[in-house]
Amino acid sequence: MTLPAQISILQADGTGALATKKVPMPKLRDGYVLIRTTAVGLNPIDWKQLQQGTELGSKFGYDYAGIVEEIGPGVSKPFKKGDRIAGLANGGNGSEPEDGAYGEYSVVKAGLAFRIPENISDEEAAGLGVGIVTAAQGLYQSLKLPLPTHPASGPQSVLIYGGSTPTGILAIQLAKLSGLAVVTTSSAANMDYIRSFGPDAVFEYANADKCASDIRDFTAGHLRHALDCVSTPETARLCARALASEMETYYSALLRLPPEVVTSVNPKIQPAYTAAYTAFGEEITKWGRLIPAKLEDYEFAVMLLELVPHLLQEGKLKPVQPLVNQGGNGLVGVLKGLEDLKAGKVRAAKLIYTL
Known part of the structure; x- marks a missing residue:
């Protein structure tokens, strides 16, 4: 099949909104693959980034599933044309x-993609990229908790606030795979669903x-x-x-908050925050700011996403x-x-749109 010269995308229009535009087919770079997008997942970072300002003309969207069409130079993962893959794009x-x-x-980016197992649909896979990377960054890079590959050898607990958010649901499962005791929060309406993930x-x-x-x-304090x-x-408060007040404790957020938000309540807290976009290693x-590359975050995400298809295939995730x-559906549905x-109408689920 011949690839089209022009494609439809959603890009920032400079007014804090997204607009549908026809643009040339994007060019492959080293370490990247071209996909025909089959499904995309929505994230709060999309509207928050638009609200805070972003560069005119930049294409949006982080979570995806799609079919590999072309493979760029420098790709080490064994992807081939026709593979179903999912992962994290840099919207x-x-x-x-x-x-x-x-x-x-x-x-x-090929390193931030994984082949979708046969037991997982494109619509399910399109909801994983941001959530799984963000949850893992918070649990393992920020909080320094044991990885699923080396589970905790003794009793260790973690609070995952927001257990019914997509990131929270994935964090609960990762933490259980790490051998941790998981305490979480939910509305009364979603408690049964959240309990199905084993907190x-x-x-x-x-x-x-x-x-x-x-x-x-x-947790006995x-x-x-x-x-x-x-x-x-x-x-945060x-x-x-x-958290315990008589010993050093650790708190990680998904947005940058002033440290005093938590330290004014509990001075023994060591606060941190995490952002999935550092996983690109570029x-x-x-928001008009140049953010330096964090190669260690990319290497961590690559390691994590090597595990994901196996965990999905085995039903552990x-x-x-x-x-x-x-x-x-389509880009109109995404809007x-x-x-x-943004209106807070989504609970305990992930919005997915097919293209």
Whole structure:
């Protein structure tokens, strides 16, 4: 099949919104593959990045599944034309405006992709990239907890705040594979679904003071690690109150928060934050800022994504339940889905759109 010269994508229009545009087929770079996109997953970072400002003309979208069409130079993974792959694209990157998943075709970094097992659909796979990398960065790079390949040898607990978020659902499963006791939070409506992923305890978060107190009681005041998958000042303070106050403790957020948000509540906390886009190991531009390359983050993500297809194939890692084409399919559906995501209309699921 001859590839088209022009493709449709969603790109930043300079007004804090995305617009559908016809653009030339993106060019392959070293270490990248060209895919025909079959499904994309939506993330809060999409609308948050647009809201905070981004470079005019940059293509958006992080999570994808697709079919390999061409393989660029320097690709070491054994991908071949026709393979179904999924992973992490670098949406909204001013340094490489052609990056991003929201388009009929995309160039994606091979090291941050994995072959989709036969027991997983494209729609399920398209919801994994950002969540799995972010969860693993928080648990293992920020909090220094044991990897699934070397599970904890003794009792060790972690609080995963936001257990019904896509990242939280994946973090719960990774933490259990690491041999950790997992405490998490959820609304009452989603508790049964979250319990299906095997956490040791689930607490309702509506009353923040009670939630923090209940977690402290359950962990006997000895909780030392918290991953905040919501990462607002309010959720950060709840985590701080739940953590032990008599020993050094560790808190990781998914957004950069002022350290004093947690240290003013609990001065023994060592705060950190993580962002999936550092996994590209390249100098990138986000929000008009040049962000230096972190090669160690890329190497970590490559290692992680080598594990993912095996865990999926063996049923040890379950995808987040996909809500497919809610409000329409294709790029028009993506635009509607981003509105729903921003309005907080999505709970315990991942918005997925087929292209």
